[in-house]
Amino acid sequence: MADTILVVVEQREGKLNRVSWETIVAGQALARETGWNLEAAVAGNNVSGLASEVAAKAVTKVYAIESPKLATYTPDAFAAALKQFIASSQPKLVLMPHTYQVRDFIPKLATAMGRTVITDCIGFKKEKEILLFTRQMFQGKFAADVTFAGDPPWFVTFQNGAFRADKIESGAAAAPIENVNIEIADAVVRNRPEEAFKEAKQAVDLTQASVIVAVGRGIKEQKNIELAKQLAEALGGEIAASRPICDSGWLPMDRQVGSSGQTVAPQLYLALGISGAIQHLVGMKGARTIIAVNKDSEAPIFEIADYAVVGNLFDIVPPLIEEIKKVKPAS
């Protein structure tokens, strides 16, 4: 029997998380490279509808893994269900998106099976029949090629944005769907989660802004935020920040860009003193033009910037505001 790649897609409240399509694209690329079968699974309660959505894509089979205990996400139930399923179906490679939900249970699942997971990968390559998975280290300053040294099943998670969902291949015909009912004993599930909620209505919708001036740790002190605000004002844009700035209360949480804040795609993203941790980059790398000012020439933000200034933002920003005012009179 041929080896199999299994993509476990993510659903919440009966809806597929869009990043799941990217993981299927990763699986399709890996299947081409290895010649292995590509199968998909969706875990939950009453997920056959979602399974048929996935079955329209180029996969050989889709499993609907079901149990009433999977209706609400808990790490105990999801790890137990997938362990049972994977132990019996024995895929060689198991792929999932690196979401907050997956990172909550996949280390548990892999450990329970005596296996390991290579997390947060941004790509893969095959060299001499060996699969290497590329992931960022040291906050993106380096990329590492990582291999599995033990037995399959090998678990891998892919970072949001690592593959393009629009490259997904549809199948010639719908793939067959198999329902798998899993028994999970009452005592297995220990956590009792409540419904997810939003803290407050977001006052600012950064996703609609065409110009964003964002500040990071390099701004040094709360009073210096004013300088960045003046620049944003001169450009007619919105002020935003990386997580540490909002954690410190220097700007409200609804100004935060990144995995735990808003995901933006403005015409211009001007990053001041932002080093470019992965969690920030995923929230802004879709910007059309990125300008970064940072004193550290190795800051990862420069990897994705179109225009880079290595220098002290306090030297650069005041003359920049003056120059902008010359060509764009205050409205």
Added chain:
Amino acid sequence: MKILVCMKQVPQKDAPLKLNEAGTWIREDVSYEVNEPDAFALEEALRQKEKHGGEVVAITAGPARSQQVLREALAKGADRAIHLEDAGFVGLDALNVARALAAAIKDEQFDLIFTGLQSDDQGYAQTGVVLAELLGWPHATIIMQIERTGDGIRVKRELEAGFFQFVDMPLPAVLTIQSGINKLRYATLIGIKQAKNKPMRKVTMAEVQPALGPNLQKVERLHVPQKTRNTEFLEGAPAEIAKKLVDKLRNEARVL
């Protein structure tokens, strides 16, 4: 409550990093600091102790230099520390690090174990969850708030895109702590002085070796990431750079 805080020493945020000759790891002659989320985990443990009483123990695995993170933890108020001291701990995968930690605490009885949500160097985001599984304990990740309930805890998990969720769970449990859950304190002079007399238990690699297995994943090489954009570096005096930027804003970004 008796709380264990797992802490890691990582290269300083803006330390320039160089690869070793084999290209498999960084050169270790850099400045180090406490992994930031671990500092928030320690702070949260100290606050829980101040509210409910108990004990805070800090633990790390790494070479002699990593003792510094434990010294800082003791100076801020941790009661004692455990140092798995060996340069070999740096080369372990997340599963083996968790096995080593579990072996080092096998005779202790903690109510809670905190870790940072991930490390700033490897960023696996695994050790805490793996440790929970090895101990057979429940866990919750990316925690922004912890309250005691009758016989357990109620925690606030951060989800994506601004969502949160409360979860009730029994003790003992492992929690991975998100940066920003609290405001960090500074060590006081008196704290630093007292730290010198606080107990620090050393654990050798040989003591935990029986609990370890072969690494299941291996970093073959590190490299500078491939650029996805052609970055143009603008140079000159600040006034010149400002002019060049305005030119780009007008003619390339077209926002002026």
